[in-house]
Amino acid sequence: MLLKKLLAVSFVVVLAGGLSACAPEVGSEAWCKQMKEKPSGDWSTNEAADYTKHCVFN
Template structure:
């Protein structure tokens, strides 16, 4: 029974992860702007700075 619950949760997380925009995309930057800064992880803050603030659209 415990295995089924774990497998179900893993499957659900995998499906949800497939729906989120790619890190660094315009949609991801917009999602991050709508998220309170206190909820960002250190990696998200770094990726936001790298991909959204310092982006060069050459």
């Protein structure tokens, strides 16, 4: 029972880590393209500032 819980938790941690690794690096060309396709109303304040810094004035 304990082993099953440990395996389940390990699987979730590995899965979450794998999914987060798929996000492009902030400021990269892929990130700028992804942000351009995302509705600007859904951007956070940090995303808007990073987009301006890396994609507009770069």
